[in-house]
Amino acid sequence: MTTAAVPTADSTEKSVRRGRSSRPATGVGRPGFAWAAPAAVFFGLFALVPLVLVVVLSFTRWNGLGSPEFAGLDNWSRLLDDPVMVKSLWLSLLLTVLGVVVQTPISILLGVWAAGRQRNRAVLSAIYFVPLLLSITAVSVLWRAVLDPNFGVPSQAKWLFGDGNLFGTQTGALGVLVFVSTWQFTPLHTLIYQGAARAVPGVLYEAARIDGAGTVRQFFHITLPQLRNTVVTSMILMVVGGLTTFDTVLILTQGGPGTDTTNSAYYMYQKAFKSFDFGSASAIALLLVLVATLVSLVMVRLTGYDRMRSTMEGV
Amino acid sequence: MKPRPNLLAGFGSSVWLFVVGLPLYVMLIATFQSRADYAANGPLAFPEHFTLDNYVDDLDGGFAQYFLNTVVVTVAVVGIVVLLVPPLAYAIVRSDGKATGRVFRLFLLGLAIPSQAVIVPMFYLINEAGLYDNLLGVILPTAAFAMPVCALILTGVMRDITPELYEAMTVDGASPWTIFRRLVLPLSKSGLSTIVVFSSLQAWNGFLFPLVLTQSSENKVITMGLYDFQTEHGVDIPGLLAAVVLSMLPILLVYLFARRALVQGLMGVGGK
Numbered sequence: 001m002t003t004a005a006v007p008t009a010d011s012t013e014k015s016v017r018r019g020r021s022s023r024p025a026t027g028v029g030r031p032g033f034a035w036a037a038p039a040a041v042f043f044g045l046f047a048l049v050p051l052v053l054v055v056v057l058s059f060t061r062w063n064g065l066g067s068p069e070f071a072g073l074d075n076w077s078r079l080l081d082d083p084v085m086v087k088s089l090w091l092s093l094l095l096t097v098l099g100v101v102v103q104t105p106i107s108i109l110l111g112v113w114a115a116g117r118q119r120n121r122a123v124l125s126a127i128y129f130v131p132l133l134l135s136i137t138a139v140s141v142l143w144r145a146v147l148d149p150n151f152g153v154p155s156q157a158k159w160l161f162g163d164g165n166l167f168g169t170q171t172g173a174l175g176v177l178v179f180v181s182t183w184q185f186t187p188l189h190t191l192i193y194q195g196a197a198r199a200v201p202g203v204l205y206e207a208a209r210i211d212g213a214g215t216v217r218q219f220f221h222i223t224l225p226q227l228r229n230t231v232v233t234s235m236i237l238m239v240v241g242g243l244t245t246f247d248t249v250l251i252l253t254q255g256g257p258g259t260d261t262t263n264s265a266y267y268m269y270q271k272a273f274k275s276f277d278f279g280s281a282s283a284i285a286l287l288l289v290l291v292a293t294l295v296s297l298v299m300v301r302l303t304g305y306d307r308m309r310s311t312m313e314g315v
Numbered sequence: 316m317k318p319r320p321n322l323l324a325g326f327g328s329s330v331w332l333f334v335v336g337l338p339l340y341v342m343l344i345a346t347f348q349s350r351a352d353y354a355a356n357g358p359l360a361f362p363e364h365f366t367l368d369n370y371v372d373d374l375d376g377g378f379a380q381y382f383l384n385t386v387v388v389t390v391a392v393v394g395i396v397v398l399l400v401p402p403l404a405y406a407i408v409r410s411d412g413k414a415t416g417r418v419f420r421l422f423l424l425g426l427a428i429p430s431q432a433v434i435v436p437m438f439y440l441i442n443e444a445g446l447y448d449n450l451l452g453v454i455l456p457t458a459a460f461a462m463p464v465c466a467l468i469l470t471g472v473m474r475d476i477t478p479e480l481y482e483a484m485t486v487d488g489a490s491p492w493t494i495f496r497r498l499v500l501p502l503s504k505s506g507l508s509t510i511v512v513f514s515s516l517q518a519w520n521g522f523l524f525p526l527v528l529t530q531s532s533e534n535k536v537i538t539m540g541l542y543d544f545q546t547e548h549g550v551d552i553p554g555l556l557a558a559v560v561l562s563m564l565p566i567l568l569v570y571l572f573a574r575r576a577l578v579q580g581l582m583g584v585g586g587k
Contacts, residue, residue: 029485029494033414035406039399039462040418046437046459047425053436062439110331113324124328126574128335133566135520137538138559141545145345145552146338146358152552153341156357183334191581215321244429247522251545265431272435273527282435289432296427 051289057282064276075283084259085284088267091174092288095263096242098178100235107186107234111193112223125194132187140251143180170260173253177261180248185241189234196230197223232303236296243292264288346370346557353553369557377532378561381540385519388454388536392518393511395458396465400510403462404469405499409481409491419470425463430456430523441528448530456524461517465510472506473499509576512569516577519566537562 058075062068079085114125131139146152147166154161166172204222213221246265249255255262255270262270264284272281341358346369348362356363407419437456438447446452476499484494500507522538529535535543541562544555570577 029481029489029491031402031406031410031491031495033406033410033412033418035402035410035491035495036415036418039403039466040421042395042399043422043425043459043462046456047428047433047462048421050433050436050440051428053439054433057436057439064438068439106331109324109327113321113328124332127332129570129574129578130339130567131335133516133570134559134563135522135538135541137520137522137541138562141541141555142338142342142559144545144549145556146341148552151354151358151550153358156359183338186331188581191578240427240429244431246431251542265429268431269434272438278435278439285432285435289428292429293427 054282054285054289057279058286060279060282062278064278068279071279075279079280079283079287084262084267085264087259088262088264088284089287089291091261092243092245092263092265092291095174095177095181095245096239098174099181099242099245100238102178103182103186103189103238104231104235106182107189108193108224108227108231110186110190112197112219112227114190114194115197125190128190129187131184134184136184136247137251139180139184140248143176143183144252147176167253168257170257173257173261176252177245177248180252181242181245185238189238192234192237193227193230196227200226228303232299236299239295239299240292243288243295342556342559345553346560348553350551350553358552369553370561372554373558373561377535378537378540378558380533381535381537382561384450384534385536385538387450388457388521388525389515389518391450391454392458392461393514395454396461396510396514397507400462400465400469401500401503401507402495404466404473404503405491405495407466407470408473419466422463422466425460426467428460430460434523434527437524438527447528448534450529450534452528453521453524453536454518456528457518457521458514461514465514468509468513469503469506472503472509476502505576505579508573509579512573512576515569516566 057068059071059073060068061071061074110128114121114128134142147154149155149163149165149167154166166176200223204226205218208218208222244265245263246269249261249263249266250269253261255266265288268281268284268288271277271284344360344362345353345358347365347367348356349364349366349368352362352364403418403422406415433456441447441452441456444452446455480498480502481494484498489497520538521536522542525536525539526542529539541555541558544551544558548554
């Protein structure tokens with residue numbers, strides 16, 4: 001790998017010259033494809049090959065031992081008849097929608113607020129950032145402990161939490177999942193909005209102030225419209241993250257009570273590594289990718305994001 | 316700018332500080348008291364008898380080994396990323412061939428692939444390669460999944476190098492390798508530190524690949540240690556939270572030293 005990553009100048013120049021013989025001047029001194037090849041091969045092997053393989057596996061029967069057998073559409077037709085599967089898809093969508101609805105306003109407000117440059121904001125932003133550094137595992141374990149029905153905070157604040165067992169009802173368990181994701185990922189989106197809010201031209205605010213617009217009006221008439229692209233970026237991240245929520249479910253609720261928080265990503269894990277039905281698991285995984293891609297594409301289209309030039313810069 | 320007090324924003328940001336701070340406070344004070352004290356006083360009380368036993372017990376109970384394994388995985392992942400991504404980014408930014416453009420689009424596609432999508436085939440491939448329950452089997456996919464973000468960050472940084480500098484060196488007859496070494500790498504230092512921070516964060520916090528691709532306790536990483544602790548001794552909350560603190564200490568240290576690199580990287584991904 002080491003030698004391949006650093007191709008000799010010699011070979012690169014030759015390949016460039018061959019490809020660009022009509023315009024010899026442009027290719028000279030430029031790196032050729034060989035420079036990208038090691039990374040491309042590595043990435044292809046460990047990310048793209050599996051992605052292709054998941055399609056193949058979704059048409060096979062495989063229990064983890066021996067080799068997969070071709071099974072046609074069997075996995076797919078069984079999934080369509082599987083009530084837990086249908087429920088899990090709805091739960092995935094519900095968790096995603098709730099995540100977007102809760103996280104977006106908080107992160108916009110915090111991000112715009114943090115875009116100011118006073119010292120206390122910088123310090124607070126640094127503190128707000130901490131949850132993002134922790135692994136999802138650590139965050140889930142932490143909240144599981146904090147919300148423990150017997151030893152956690154709910155046992156001391158019965159006026160707020162009732163009998164204290166948040167994990168015992170579907171509403172409670174879903175609420176915990178949405179809350180914990182919000183706790184961890186709001187900093188990321190806050191940061192994204194903070195960067196974008198700083199890029200809003202100051203003249204717009206000056207003009208608004210001369211016209212006598214207050215803070216609230218400035219926020220709704222200048223800041224929000226200027227953040228439009230960023231809202232789409234951030235929401236797409238939330239949608240993909242929300243649809244694939246897994247670690248939180250595994251650690252906080254184990255899909256329960258019953259199957260009330262069994263979302264598709266968790267169901268896929270169960271199918272594969274608890275029931276050893278790797279074919280069905282592959283089909284669910286593929287379905288998730290398709291839904292996530294579709295939702296992202298629809299969002300990009302509907303908002304006209306792809307036609308805005310500024311977003312294409314640097315991509 | 317005229318500083319005007321915005322009471323609403325001040326109130327809102329204080330509420331959020333409470334939301335972020337309370338669980339961190341509960342976590343820290345819990346780790347410094349015995350199980351009996353914690354059970355008796357509740358999660359919000361300040362510890363009466365200060366003790367470090369929870370940390371000592373965790374380290375004796377396997378976390379030292381998990382820690383070491385995580386260090387191995389992290390260093391290896393960062394090594395692979397740092398070796399492969401800079402030449403890739405350089406080719407993407409400077410090559411005029413069509414192939415590199417296509418490669419870049421594949422990496423962008425990679426940004427959208429969640430690791431759950433490939434976990435079953437990954438399990439299959441790693442098994443076939445004989446790398447199941449081997450740290451190398453965790454390292455390889457983790458590095459691959461860290462690459463798209465790093466490529467995006469680093470191409471952004473390399474695009475900011477002015478074309479005149481490249482041209483000046485080309486006129487002097489410098490080869491791509493010389494330009495890479497003398498011009499691109501020195502001017503991409505900030506980007507390089509960002510991808511180091513990023514890939515180490517991803518490797519350190521990785522969960523799904525270790526969960527599915529390792530099994531024995533000598534190959535466990537620290538996130539797996541946490542998960543097992545919680546399923547096996549979930550009632551020992553001070554011990555569990557001490558393990559959480561141990562798992563995040565190195566990251567917090569990195570954050571103190573490399574905050575700028577991290578924040579710039581994240582802003583670069585989503586901003587504008």
